[in-house]
Amino acid sequence: MAVLGLRDTDEGDWDKVRVMQQNGIAEHLRNRLLLNIISAAFIIAAAWGQNNLYYLAGWGVVLLGSLYYILRDFEVIDLNGRFAKSRERMKKTALSGIAQGLIWSAPVLLFVGTEPSWSFLTVWTAMGLLMAGSALLLYAMPLATVIFISVICLAGIAKFVLAGQLLMAGAIATYGITIGAACVANAKSYLQFRFSEEGSDEQGEVVSLLLREFEESSADWLWQLNSSRRVVHASSRLAAALGREPEDIEGRALVELFAGDAWETGNLPSSLHDLAEKLKRRESFSNMIVRVSINGTGRWWELSASPKLDENGAFLGFRGVASDVTEKRESSEKIAHMARFDTLTGLPNRLQVNEALAKSLENAQQWRGRCGFMMIDLDRFKSVNDTLGHLVGDRLLAHVSQRLTSLMSDNELCGRLGGDEFAVVVRDASDRSYVERLANKIIESLSRPYLVDQHKLYIGASIGTATGPRDGQTVEMLMRNSDLALYRSKDGGGGQAKAYEPRLHVYAEERRVMEIALRDALDNKEFSLNYQPVVSAGTDGVVGFEALLRWHNPHFGHVSPAKFIPIAEEARLIYQIGEWVLQQACQEAMKWPGSVKVAVNVSADQLTNPSFITSVVSALQDSGLAPQRLEIEVTESIFLHEGTGAVDTLEEILALGIGLSLDDFGTGYSSLGYLRKTRFSTIKVDRSFVQGAAKNVAESLAIIRAVVAMADSLGMQTTAEGAETQEEVDMIKSLGCTKIQGYFYGRPMLAEDAAKLFAFPQLHAEMPRLSPECVKREAS
Ligand code: C2E
Ligand code: CA
Ligand code: CA
16 A cells, blocks of 8 residues: 555655655656557557547547646656655546546547457557556556556456456456556565665665754754755754745755845845855865844854765765854954953954054054054043942043044044043144144043033043154054153143153153152151241231141252142152141141131042041141141042042031131132032132232133122132232232232241241231231241
């Protein structure tokens, strides 16, 4: 039954058997046609003259038509090259067996009688030839043949039975059964033969079984192509990976399956071009990464394959494996990206900046051009980071990099070197002023306020520039020299761009040596304090002194605090030095009348030190000074420390009864909002506004008026700083400032000189009044 195709057993790949059978039929198609035509010729010749010619011709036409149909049917199949729907074909073949049997029954039923004659003998001999021949040729498709023979024999038997010739009927039946059985036996041995022939593939089957097992246990899929590079034996896993059904992909070109929509447009990714090329050239390849489009989404597949050849070396197709490596590839891309880009800001990192600079420098050297390099450092970023936390700091850096990027043209590359350090490579800096202009644009843009998490942040930028190859023949030299220039602009208070010049090396060296000297300055007693009087605007009487630090070093001589304080801050020496200043100032103030205060400058770094309050308290205890007589001066920069220690420290200072002044008001962030947050005792208006007000600069006047009005309403005092002339003093007084400090009343003076002002307090009804003459005397 199985051989006939009437039943499929569970074992074995019967679809494959059917395909084999079909192939067998196709193999003998020509012989079969020949057999049919020869038999028909004998029959027509034998029946000629005894039958109606129209009947004979009609039969011949029907026969030829049916033969043509069979031929064409197989041609179509041959062109397709596959027999996928073999079950359906089976039915069709059976039907064609019946049809053929009926056509061939005509001669025995219509053309000859039951009486023996030469024509009778010829027709039956031809029929015997046809049936035997069919049984031999159509062994591959036994069902159709058996039906074909049965139909003819039944027709013959029926005819002889009706004519009473039972012997002849029996002979035909025996003949039919014998021939039919022979056909089935033949078919069976044919199939066995084909199976054993496929046995050479058996080994391959074992391999593929093993591979299938491997396929199921791993992430890889197997694929096979035929000689025209179309998918054969598509596995369901491969189909699933491609987002399709196995039937959909069977017989389709591999590259077409991978290309997706790009197949129509012809716009294939280059990796697919490479794959197509390899397949066309029948080359084996391994670990080839190709872009695969699966239902419109791109994936990366890794393919390995080698061509399959038969024993004669003829190309049969490809067999290979595939796996999806999208995640792996993306993560390795990410790693590659990470190696060249800064993760926080997405800007090129130090490595890429180095490369770009090296390339620009090489070009400049080769073409006698110039390239530029800029080091950018953010001013006051550290305090934001220290106090508002890294999260805010990171966001601020992202804002900074956005602003930076928006300023870049094709001629520049900007990157982040780390921390708050950025760099810009200017590829072509032949225009000498170009770098300077760009630097100023950057400073202007980066200094505008930032809004990060409801914090309005003010930072600035300092820039150092260098031009290659003039300022450095190598990347390292250029970087070091622009760094020196950067140092220089930081030194100058930040917010500016400085170009490298050879003498910067001298400054840098000086600074380094100065730092070393500063470390020993306390032990060597090189510090001293000067005291500058602060007078009441109403009475001109001295109400206090500001303690100002002085450093005299045997090597450097007198060094300005504007120069050494930043170095001390950076070297983290300021805390110890500040402690000494506090002690000293408090002791000195004890020599003055009880109503005279002493103001001490304190850096932001000191405030964030947890033991700062302790050191203030011990300075007061050691000297015996009343806390009300001490005033701590801080600048607006401490408000960048918002939310953490610094502002809490201010509260503790106030809680101790110590005064608090806001120094240099107007130079920094100048937000009147700060004034409401902390209860300052005094606002010190910066010297620049005092000067401006005297010259009737509208802005200066407005600021002083606003500060005075606000301070009055909040019960704070105002000190005008740096009043040098009578006009300035008059203007300040008219604007309503409560205190004045400046050369007009007195320069910073030695401690003894300050004490001397109170030497004969009994002579003065009030505090000593300071006049311009006094100023000159003190200064000398
Ligand atoms: P500051 O706190 O603003 O101090 C006032 C500065 O202005 C002093 O400069 C003073 O000499 C100067 N000055 C006062 N009146 C006039 C004037 O009429 N005209 C002009 N042109 N200048 C005047 P100095 O002593 O060089 O101090 C500079 C800065 O150094 C101070 O600015 C202060 O920020 C810092 N500093 C000084 N001593 C200390 C200290 O002990 N600790 C800390 N942390 N910083 C200090
Ligand atoms: Ca001050
Ligand atoms: Ca000041």
